[in-house]
Amino acid sequence: MREFENKKYWALILGGSSGLGLATAKKLAKHGLNICIVHRNPRMQQEAILREFEIIKKEGVEFKAFNSDAFKPEKRNEIIDTLKLSFGEENKIKTLVHSVAKGNLKPMVSVENNELKHDDFILTIQAMGISLYDWFKSIFDADLFAQDARVISFTSEGNTKAWQNYAAVSAAKVTLEAITRNIALEFAAHGIKANCIQAGVTDTASLRMIPGNEQIINHTLKRNPHKRLTTPEDVANAVYLLTKDEASWITGTIIPVDGGEHLR
């Protein structure tokens, strides 16, 4: 029997239709966690996404997906209410995964009219940072967390580095980390463990959309001691490890999952 089978455990994955989030959904389903994905995609991508979701369902776990704007409080409440209803007394969220990539990449100074503005910071910090707290709190208030639940968010080396155009995302990532740390502290009495995974440069659609990504990729291939990019599956593996019972004393940390990329 699989590890989490018959436990009526769910993973709720914000941003689970692609990249790290989708790989995480597949990995956790393989070990028997039921999967709830919240995502936001235009209709034209829907078909491809449904094919991915079929792969998850084939693991024989329960599966729900909401294509919805996860940043609107009323949409969030709707989803939480739906889950509450369908979960009954026994189903609970074991792992909340925050895999939201929606930020503004702009320079602080530029001759073109695309400089980073106050509102770019706000929007990026809300989407990639504070949304973790919003969802976490709604789930907690609805009493949907399992005993010994896990909160896992994804950060990057931009938490201590500074990269051209990355200021707003950097601020969002460190905000996400601060929120994760405070959840680890303030909800310790409720058995919740919260950690960040600091992924290396990962081969995703998001990466391919960053201007100059070929240069980033080439530099990473040289820099990484294992001479390859991080894959979504590498990160999903780490989420799985952190979900296991044996990880219950690990909380409030930032764990690099990057094949040693941070070493140089």
Next chain:
Amino acid sequence: MREFENKKYWALILGGSSGLGLATAKKLAKHGLNICIVHRNPRMQQEAILREFEIIKKEGVEFKAFNSDAFKPEKRNEIIDTLKLSFGEENKIKTLVHSVAKGNLKPMVSVENNELKHDDFILTIQAMGISLYDWFKSIFDADLFAQDARVISFTSEGNTKAWQNYAAVSAAKVTLEAITRNIALEFAAHGIKANCIQAGVTDTASLRMIPGNEQIINHTLKRNPHKRLTTPEDVANAVYLLTKDEASWITGTIIPVDGGEHLR
């Protein structure tokens, strides 16, 4: 002659009417920097503040103060315009100091109706974090920075720690640090150096307003290797050091100024 005398250098201090900001104004004035303070105080405090400002003026430097809401773009623009006009071609801002303490201290979970909300994060991050970027950018765009200018912001050990009620301020501090780092990077070509000072627990009016501050103070007196709190003057001294020519290769750093408090 004093170090910065006759250079027509100014320090612009956001939050300069008390605490770290005021001490910094006094210290820099002593060395010949002209002082511009932006602050926000109710009328009943005005008299006491004016007495402090008199001390600064006695150093024989030029002095301006704006009692104004520094977070409103139109107020900011007004002040910048006023400075631009009065500065002429020769006066420039050598040091921009961000000493804004205006955050929401609330628990993430509580039986009382005072839990931390989405908007608490936004307001605190705007006031204590993003406002540095807003002011920095307005000054830069108005061409008011001196050659080899300095940007200095104040952070706390809450950048890696988690304290009850401190989540929003923690998020604001790490945002402030991220912005400071990106300024250091993206404006290096413009000669600007940007650093954070991580003050120890400092004896200020702000500290006295934190619930449970006596306990914080007692713990700090035991913990600090030098068995005293940090004073505003300790921090002002560090701002002065970072303003000196000899500090021009120090940028993008977070420097603890705490008598070694972070060591245990």
Next chain:
Amino acid sequence: MREFENKKYWALILGGSSGLGLATAKKLAKHGLNICIVHRNPRMQQEAILREFEIIKKEGVEFKAFNSDAFKPEKRNEIIDTLKLSFGEENKIKTLVHSVAKGNLKPMVSVENNELKHDDFILTIQAMGISLYDWFKSIFDADLFAQDARVISFTSEGNTKAWQNYAAVSAAKVTLEAITRNIALEFAAHGIKANCIQAGVTDTASLRMIPGNEQIINHTLKRNPHKRLTTPEDVANAVYLLTKDEASWITGTIIPVDGGEHLR
């Protein structure tokens, strides 16, 4: 079937007769790893230790123990030769665990005649730091590592903090970390992954021997968000996670395993 059963994988545990090392041996044996323990104990403790070893053997794995001075090159070579011979072609070391606690706790300044000396640093750094390299290198040179092998060493928060009497151990711990990082880098091409676990204050015999340990324990019970000490089993669990296939992209890191103790 158990996870590592029939793989002919071994864990070699330096300092495996008590505390973190022993708990690790038990945990890994439970999942089917064969166990080799190198330890150094006087005869009077031997009986109690053998009882512990019986518990490991009951897991049905192969077991070897060497009561020997692990810091002497000739003893090390003897043990490696013995393993080489008995392992044949198929048995390999999957996980090398360094759990050596043998350091000098002395003050830098004291009126008594017990001040920290040059040789205290040397001996402590050799025993708790460089010995990892010595063993690692001997095993590597003897071609005893499995594919995708793991090196795991134990550090403490004393890597960034400073505690009275702890200077030599602190130096040894950061040396151990530096060696672990360089192994992660320089042996990446050989598939080896190396990480440090930063345990919280752990309830072990070693802790009880530190002067003032009651005070450390009381402080920790207040400080730890989960209001208990770290147990050897907490740490053993983390070693197990890092040994799993899913951890193969985690290398060169320092992972706190402390229930969030480092957060405040």
Next chain:
Amino acid sequence: MREFENKKYWALILGGSSGLGLATAKKLAKHGLNICIVHRNPRMQQEAILREFEIIKKEGVEFKAFNSDAFKPEKRNEIIDTLKLSFGEENKIKTLVHSVAKGNLKPMVSVENNELKHDDFILTIQAMGISLYDWFKSIFDADLFAQDARVISFTSEGNTKAWQNYAAVSAAKVTLEAITRNIALEFAAHGIKANCIQAGVTDTASLRMIPGNEQIINHTLKRNPHKRLTTPEDVANAVYLLTKDEASWITGTIIPVDGGEHLR
């Protein structure tokens, strides 16, 4: 009058005949500190070194130099005794600077017969790490430190990174940092402040001797936000800042002095 003139303050600089140490001597002499240099150079370099020393003497400060093996206890005691005698009651050491570069750069694994060995770690850690403690302690025990004295040591980004061939130096640097932190803690009651400066890649003779230094230099020129290497004078400037009265609340820190190189 110069800042430290007539105070009978000395700077003792270990490794002061070249690079960071020599630049520091010149800078501190310029501000009126008397200079004592301990160095180890072969006779053939003596003439060039004496020319450098003449530059220091021209500042009109007192000057002593000892060409001696600073790592031998008897040589150290001899020098301390000589200073003690000549200092009388009034002369004191204000700043102790550790600028010793003498380490083994070897790979952990290599087909050539030049692999890093146990003794390489020991020798490098002794020379570049523990020697700070030896000298510090001898000076302290001889009561030669001034009130509010400063201990300053030089580290590198290799304290958290891993570079090929750098393992022993990395271990020595983190040992040096650990010692510096414990001095900051354990001698706080004696008014001593201890800090590390983390220099960027600096253009020195030591750098030019590292195999592959052209590549390091080229990479640094691209990476550094200010597009130049760190100079010995940049670092000397920071030592000067840390020696000033205004730095007396800064202790136990690691301060990057690298033009923001660590940011990316």
